[in-house]
Amino acid sequence: MNRKCIGIDIGGTTVKIGVFTAEGELLHKWEVPTRKEEGGKNILPDVAQSIKEKLKAFGIPAEEVLGAGMGVPGPVMPDGSVEVCVNLGWKNKNPQEELSRLLGGMPVFSGNDANVAALGEMWQGGGKGYRDIVMVTLGTGVGGGVIIDEKILAGRHGLAGEIGHIHVRSEEKEYCNCGGRGCLEQVASATGIAREARRAMEAKKVPTAMEKFGSRISAKNVLDCAKEGDQLALEVMDTVGHYLGLALSQIALTVDPEVFVIGGGVSRAGQFLIDVIQKHYDDFVTISANKPGLTLATLGNDAGIYGAARLALS
Amino acid sequence: MNRKCIGIDIGGTTVKIGVFTAEGELLHKWEVPTRKEEGGKNILPDVAQSIKEKLKAFGIPAEEVLGAGMGVPGPVMPDGSVEVCVNLGWKNKNPQEELSRLLGGMPVFSGNDANVAALGEMWQGGGKGYRDIVMVTLGTGVGGGVIIDEKILAGRHGLAGEIGHIHVRSEEKEYCNCGGRGCLEQVASATGIAREARRAMEAKKVPTAMEKFGSRISAKNVLDCAKEGDQLALEVMDTVGHYLGLALSQIALTVDPEVFVIGGGVSRAGQFLIDVIQKHYDDFVTISANKPGLTLATLGNDAGIYGAARLALS
Numbered sequence: 001m002n003r004k005c006i007g008i009d010i011g012g013t014t015v016k017i018g019v020f021t022a023e024g025e026l027l028h029k030w031e032v033p034t035r036k037e038e039g040g041k042n043i044l045p046d047v048a049q050s051i052k053e054k055l056k057a058f059g060i061p062a063e064e065v066l067g068a069g070m071g072v073p074g075p076v077m078p079d080g081s082v083e084v085c086v087n088l089g090w091k092n093k094n095p096q097e098e099l100s101r102l103l104g105g106m107p108v109f110s111g112n113d114a115n116v117a118a119l120g121e122m123w124q125g126g127g128k129g130y131r132d133i134v135m136v137t138l139g140t141g142v143g144g145g146v147i148i149d150e151k152i153l154a155g156r157h158g159l160a161g162e163i164g165h166i167h168v169r170s171e172e173k174e175y176c177n178c179g180g181r182g183c184l185e186q187v188a189s190a191t192g193i194a195r196e197a198r199r200a201m202e203a204k205k206v207p208t209a210m211e212k213f214g215s216r217i218s219a220k221n222v223l224d225c226a227k228e229g230d231q232l233a234l235e236v237m238d239t240v241g242h243y244l245g246l247a248l249s250q251i252a253l254t255v256d257p258e259v260f261v262i263g264g265g266v267s268r269a270g271q272f273l274i275d276v277i278q279k280h281y282d283d284f285v286t287i288s289a290n291k292p293g294l295t296l297a298t299l300g301n302d303a304g305i306y307g308a309a310r311l312a313l314s
Numbered sequence: 315m316n317r318k319c320i321g322i323d324i325g326g327t328t329v330k331i332g333v334f335t336a337e338g339e340l341l342h343k344w345e346v347p348t349r350k351e352e353g354g355k356n357i358l359p360d361v362a363q364s365i366k367e368k369l370k371a372f373g374i375p376a377e378e379v380l381g382a383g384m385g386v387p388g389p390v391m392p393d394g395s396v397e398v399c400v401n402l403g404w405k406n407k408n409p410q411e412e413l414s415r416l417l418g419g420m421p422v423f424s425g426n427d428a429n430v431a432a433l434g435e436m437w438q439g440g441g442k443g444y445r446d447i448v449m450v451t452l453g454t455g456v457g458g459g460v461i462i463d464e465k466i467l468a469g470r471h472g473l474a475g476e477i478g479h480i481h482v483r484s485e486e487k488e489y490c491n492c493g494g495r496g497c498l499e500q501v502a503s504a505t506g507i508a509r510e511a512r513r514a515m516e517a518k519k520v521p522t523a524m525e526k527f528g529s530r531i532s533a534k535n536v537l538d539c540a541k542e543g544d545q546l547a548l549e550v551m552d553t554v555g556h557y558l559g560l561a562l563s564q565i566a567l568t569v570d571p572e573v574f575v576i577g578g579g580v581s582r583a584g585q586f587l588i589d590v591i592q593k594h595y596d597d598f599v600t601i602s603a604n605k606p607g608l609t610l611a612t613l614g615n616d617a618g619i620y621g622a623a624r625l626a627l628s
Contacts, residue, residue: 158602159606162601167564250480250565255474255569257469283494284494286479287493288473
């Protein structure tokens with residue numbers, strides 16, 4: 001039998017859905033809009049309806065589908081219940097039970113979306129072939145996911161992998177969304193990198209290729225300038241690499257995965273970014289040369305559906 | 315049947331051995347000297363001989379013993395092999411296979427001693443009733459152990475729980491044994507606390523009760539003075555608490571255990587020490603009030619034999 005599994009990644013704007021073989025091949029992928037009105041009560045019915053239609057259209061019989069997994073943008077309790085999910089309007093519900101009912105009893109599993117994406121990268125992405133990885137997602141914010149023995153480590157209070165809020169910078173004056181100051185996210189997210197560049201341009205009155213972008217400079221602009229050898233942009237990225245290397249060293253000495261997988265929009269800078277981090281990471285892990293390596297994520301925005309599908313195989 | 319298990323904690327001076335019920339009651343405990351000469355070749359035969367004699371003397375039949383566990387002062391590979399164990403003179407051997415053979419085929423399990431002690435505290439100590447704990451041992455150095463789902467997380471390179479070498483203090487000028495600078499161990503170990511006090515006495519020419527100890531001041535002296543309200547000693551402990559709170563916050567946002575268990579000689583200061591750490595820890599974990607708590611270890615030097623015995627039940 002050709003066993004299949006379904007991966008669902010619920011975002012604030014669209015829900016991504018994929019049908020996979022049990023071996024991890026993505027067969028079909030599509031999206032449905034996320035209808036957030038009325039407490040997001042239509043989201044799961046829309047998803048279920050869409051899955052039923054597509055399976056029929058693709059000629060996939062229900063008995064070939066082992067189950068579905070779902071990444072949810074918020075904390076998910078071990079029983080699958082969600083207390084509050086701000087981006088979707090959900091409150092006190094159990095989306096995995098509800099979706100299973102809507103899909104005629106199909107087994108449905110769920111997890112926090114950052115953790116699920118990490119599982120996806122372990123299964124078929126930058127962490128393929130490894131059983132223990134820590135994924136670091138450098139996007140608008142900084143997210144993370146810890147995978148131990150091919151399973152998500154969610155933590156007892158849902159805080160495992162919340163590495164964007166690891167405190168790294170004691171001299172930071174501005175507050176982070178979490179209420180703290182000096183979080184990794186404040187310096188290593190796309191937003192943080194851009195802010196760091198603005199600060200550097202204000203503080204140092206030296207010529208820099210970054211100037212032409214002014215206050216609207218993006219992380220990509222900074223990285224492009226740095227790659228072209230712009231001195232101030234290189235200094236900014238050195239600061240970013242310093243704090244990322246520091247946080248990864250702390251994580252290495254706590255869970256010691258086989259590899260760190262670096263993803264998110266900022267990671268499109270590729271090996272250049274890895275090199276920027278590696279130098280500082282090596283400086284901070286002096287106890288042993290035999291330590292977790294750094295590698296790039298490869299699944300991009302599909303990591304969520306891959307990981308969700310992998311959940312259904314657990 | 316009264317099922318028993320044996321816990322062995324191999325130290326550089328003595329080997330501690332305990333016989334436990336499978337429910338975790340310590341029935342008998344004794345020590346044998348660690349004979350390190352000739353590459354430590356007598357250590358395991360001595361242990362085996364002693365166990366056989368004692369079991370006979372206590373009237374415990376071999377069939378009641380489920381197995382033995384062993385804590386080893388160095389990195390232990392997943393198959394139980396040890397590349398090098400400086401304190402014992404061991405090189406390239408598999409102590410758990412050897413001891414099993416010496417004990418007539420009794421199942422023997424092994425692990426790094428700090429990790430094994432953490433397992434002991436989870437089983438019958440400060441972490442009793444929890445499945446996920448991180449233990450922090452504040453002794454001559456700072457050690458640690460991460461227990462997830464009642465199992466040791468050793469890490470893929472043996473670095474998990476090496477929290478004494480988490481970098482926390484960027485302004486540190488002296489080097490740590492690991493070759494780094496600013497490790498947690500440099501400020502939060504007994505040695506580190508005493509050094510911090512000497513530095514404080516040198517830097518500030520204010521009267522302090524610590525003065526009478528001079529350069530031979532110990533961590534216990536510092537803690538005693540702080541408890542009595544000495545201002546400079548309180549400042550020293552506030553610095554120590556700051557860096558411990560910082561490291562624990564980083565660990566909380568990585569693995570999020572149910573509880574941190576604080577042990578080692580320094581933890582004899584009791585709730586006073588917990589309070590010193592808690593204040594800073596709370597400041598560094600602002601993302602959620604629902605987070606791992608802090609508690610004291612309760613097994614003292616017996617944590618190793620408890621954890622080793624628990625290994626035999628895995």
